[in-house]
Amino acid sequence: MKKSAHGRYWPWPPGPGVLAGLGATGLVIAGVAGAFAYTGGLLSPGALTQTRIIDRFQAINGVHPGFRRNHAKGVCVTGTFASNGLGARLSRAAVFAPGSVPVIGRFAVGIGKPFLPDNGTEVRSLALSFRPAGGEEWRTGMNDIPVFPVKDAEGFYALMAASAADPGTGKPDPARMKDFLAAHPETARALALIRARPFSTGFANASYNGLDAFRFVDAAGRSTPVRWSMVALDPFVAQTPPPAGARDPNYLFDDLVARLDAGPLRYRFVVTVGQPGDPTGDATLPWPAGRQQVDAGTLTLDHVEAEGPGNCRDINYDPLVLPDGIAASDDPLLSARSAAYSVSFTRRAGEPKTPSEVQPPPARPAAADLPKTGGEP
Numbered sequence: 001m002k003k004s005a006h007g008r009y010w011p012w013p014p015g016p017g018v019l020a021g022l023g024a025t026g027l028v029i030a031g032v033a034g035a036f037a038y039t040g041g042l043l044s045p046g047a048l049t050q051t052r053i054i055d056r057f058q059a060i061n062g063v064h065p066g067f068r069r070n071h072a073k074g075v076c077v078t079g080t081f082a083s084n085g086l087g088a089r090l091s092r093a094a095v096f097a098p099g100s101v102p103v104i105g106r107f108a109v110g111i112g113k114p115f116l117p118d119n120g121t122e123v124r125s126l127a128l129s130f131r132p133a134g135g136e137e138w139r140t141g142m143n144d145i146p147v148f149p150v151k152d153a154e155g156f157y158a159l160m161a162a163s164a165a166d167p168g169t170g171k172p173d174p175a176r177m178k179d180f181l182a183a184h185p186e187t188a189r190a191l192a193l194i195r196a197r198p199f200s201t202g203f204a205n206a207s208y209n210g211l212d213a214f215r216f217v218d219a220a221g222r223s224t225p226v227r228w229s230m231v232a233l234d235p236f237v238a239q240t241p242p243p244a245g246a247r248d249p250n251y252l253f254d255d256l257v258a259r260l261d262a263g264p265l266r267y268r269f270v271v272t273v274g275q276p277g278d279p280t281g282d283a284t285l286p287w288p289a290g291r292q293q294v295d296a297g298t299l300t301l302d303h304v305e306a307e308g309p310g311n312c313r314d315i316n317y318d319p320l321v322l323p324d325g326i327a328a329s330d331d332p333l334l335s336a337r338s339a340a341y342s343v344s345f346t347r348r349a350g351e352p353k354t355p356s357e358v359q360p361p362p363a364r365p366a367a368a369d370l371p372k373t374g375g376e377p
């Protein structure tokens, strides 16, 4: 996949000589046609494009109309982010001014199969859209792993193939994975960190990491490299290995719904401040321990509902939807994600919808809304 000056994957225009003889109208038509052709990979059959990445998700997981091509099984949540104002020292984004911001979120498991039992999954995610009144929206997607397994789109595409089940055995071919890891030592190192991580019993007591580096820009224009995390306030309980098939196939989501029924879920938003030399362009690499951490506020989630029209189902949690005060880093995964999520979103938005496997019961009415007892009609 080639990256344009804008950090996107549909570079334009082609060389000036090609278009020199065309008039203004021809230029526009050629531009539009060329952009479509490039996006579809027609101009460079060997190049990696966002379309090929999404096609590979579909080849591996099947096509499930209306669902995300990755992180397909999920549930919508809403709540608020209460900023304590400490983040404003690093970023001028409206979301970090002291006060409260409405949030639309989504918990999911990291695989492209919307009906897979929860014990067949290993990565949990939390995606959030912050919507400050009068300020710009911010979207982020976070996973409960310490680093990402690949550093760029090419690595992601090759890892998908190397870890896909072999049709003959139903399992990944160990030889293919061995070859992949030999060519990608950064993935071997990252997977060792990921496998060593303690695995929480559920969504509620997991902490979620943004993994890619970003830049916070303050009111004076100073830019600071950062990574961020939502750290659970529910006490961590380790679970190894994931429970076997006997449990409820939706146990992670059912536990989450039961937990929210008992009261709101809270997370601390922690910003890790990078130092000169900390890698911002490679999400497989952790930053050194002991970096300054800024607790910028508390996320409270208090409502859960099934994916449906107009809620988190219809949001593309593109990591480059950033407000003034938060900027992309040089991490090549960011533009690759943005491009791939766009293809996934465009496909699923145009497809018929099947109800999600995760169907929380309707919220109980608040005490004040309950019908009165005591003989009244």
Ligand code: HEM
Residues within 6 Å of the ligand: 053, 067, 068, 069, 070, 071, 074, 106, 107, 108, 125, 126, 127, 141, 142, 143, 148, 152, 153, 156, 209, 210, 211, 212, 283, 315, 316, 317, 333, 336, 337, 340, 341, 344, 345, 348
């Ligand atoms: C080249 C690398 C990657 C590719 C190709 C990729 C692909 C995808 C796709 C296709 C989706 C579904 C998008 C939609 O239809 O709305 C998705 C969702 C997601 N991805 Fe990635 N991803 C990549 C890297 C990452 C990284 C580095 C993170 C780090 C946190 C991440 C976190 C997530 C999360 C949290 C979701 C779920 C968002 C939601 O609930 O809507 N991904 N990914």
